[in-house]
Amino acid sequence: MASQRALFVIDIQNELIRDPETRIANPERITQASEEILKVARSILDLNSSGTSRASPALLVFVQHEESPPEGTMLRGSKPWELFFPPRESRDDEILVAKTTRDTFASNPDLAARLRNKGISELVVLGLQSECCVEATCMGALAAGFGVTLxxxxxxTYDSDEKKAVQIEREVQLRLSTRGARIVPWEKEISTWA
Structure with missing residues (x-):
């Protein structure tokens, strides 16, 4: 089976992107980038259902975080928990993965094997929050032997008391690059898919 890539769309959920009280910094940038990335990935999958190029994703993985009260408000079935960009129904090349920890792989011990069974050897990652679930899932993927492109x-993510979100984003990118992840501007990455 040829080596393939999976696009991981992590925790782009209503609470983090829509709600003015709880949304992350720069929600418009994230929704616009994600919309364009998904549009390109889906158009390639739709045109080339017999197989994608090595550069483009062969599988879209939508990761959805869920919490339990009193720790959080993203409760299964609630509006805050709903995905902003849900997977298309009845598609083998778009899957939903639930998680209860920051690391998608820790929440889903069989995920690495499921991905390998589909020929996936590399993940291309976007989503929320940079220093939490995005970084932890990238680290989990690297530990499981997958290549990672962020x-x-x-x-x-959110601004903190000490740092703006963009500074935290850069710090996460630096930490992940020292662990072996590739860091690529999303516009440059999707230009290689077609």
Whole structure:
């Protein structure tokens, strides 16, 4: 089976992107980047259902975080928990993965094997929050032996008391690059898919 890539869309959920009280910094940048990335990935999948190029994703993985009260408000079935960009139904090349920890692989011990069974050897990652679930999932993927490409400009988080979100994003990118992840501007990455 040929080596393929999966696009991981991590935790782009209503609470983090829509709600004015709880949304991350730069929600417009994230929704615009994600929309364009998904549009390109889906158009390639739709045109080339018999197989994608080595550069483009062969599988779209939508990761959805869920919490339990009193720790959080992203409760299964609630509006805050819903995905802003849901997977298309009845598609083998778009899957939903639930998680309860920051690391998608820790929440889903069989995920690495499922991806390998589909020929996936590399993940291309975007989503929320940079220093939490995005970084932890990238680290989990690297530990499981997958290649990782993080799309700069397509992940974000909250401003902290000490740092702006963009500074935290850059720090996450630096940490992941020292661990072996590729950091690529999302516009440059999708230009290689077609």
């Amino acid at each position: 799309l700069s400009g397509a992940h974000s």
